Amino acid sequence: MRILFTFAGGSGHLEPLLPIARAARSAGHEIAFVGRPWMVPKVEALGFVAFAAGSDLGLTPKRLPLASIDVERDMRAAGLGFGGRIARERAADLLPVCGAWQPDLLVCEELDVGAMVIAERLALPHATV
Numbered sequence: 001m002r003i004l005f006t007f008a009g010g011s012g013h014l015e016p017l018l019p020i021a022r023a024a025r026s027a028g029h030e031i032a033f034v035g036r037p038w039m040v041p042k043v044e045a046l047g048f049v050a051f052a053a054g055s056d057l058g059l060t061p062k063r064l065p066l067a068s069i070d071v072e073r074d075m076r077a078a079g080l081g082f083g084g085r086i087a088r089e090r091a092a093d094l095l096p097v098c099g100a101w102q103p104d105l106l107v108c109e110e111l112d113v114g115a116m117v118i119a120e121r122l123a124l125p126h127a128t129v
Contacts (some may be wrong), residue, residue, distance in 0.1 A: 004103035006034045006094065008054065008086055013109045014039065016129050019049065020107060030079075031080035034115070035098055048093075051101070053093035054086055054114070082111040090114030098122055 005021050005061040007013040014035065025031045025048075037043075038055055043050035091114035098106075098118060106126040108115040119126035 001104045002030045003105045004032050006112045007109040008082055008112040017096045017109060034094060051097045053091040083113050087114035091117050094118045
């Protein structure tokens with residue numbers, strides 16, 4: 001089975017997918033990832049095939065201390081960013097990746113809305129982590 005793991009952000013979005021991807025690879029499945037362009041070399045360094053989708057527009061990747069809980073701020077950021085521009089860009093780029101790589105299953109991190117839309121459009125089984 002070909003399993004395409006998708007994530008819309010940085011390392012914090014990738015890391016929850018890694019144990020599942022490693023277990024699937026150990027079970028004999030073919031694994032690839034789709035992330036933002038700046039994350040492709042990081043995924044490849046972990047030994048996985050990686051494709052880019054979306055842009056790095058406005059992104060300055062850096063690790064920051066955990067922010068205080070602010071539900072309203074977080075919902076605005078998720079809705080406008082991950083549910084808007086990022087989702088549209090990723091969906092547009094993910095469609096040809098799926099056409100070329102032909103996954104049997106998409107495993108999406110929880111904020112990769114664009115990948116979920118493409119899975120629905122292509123009638124691909126998908127799960128959200």
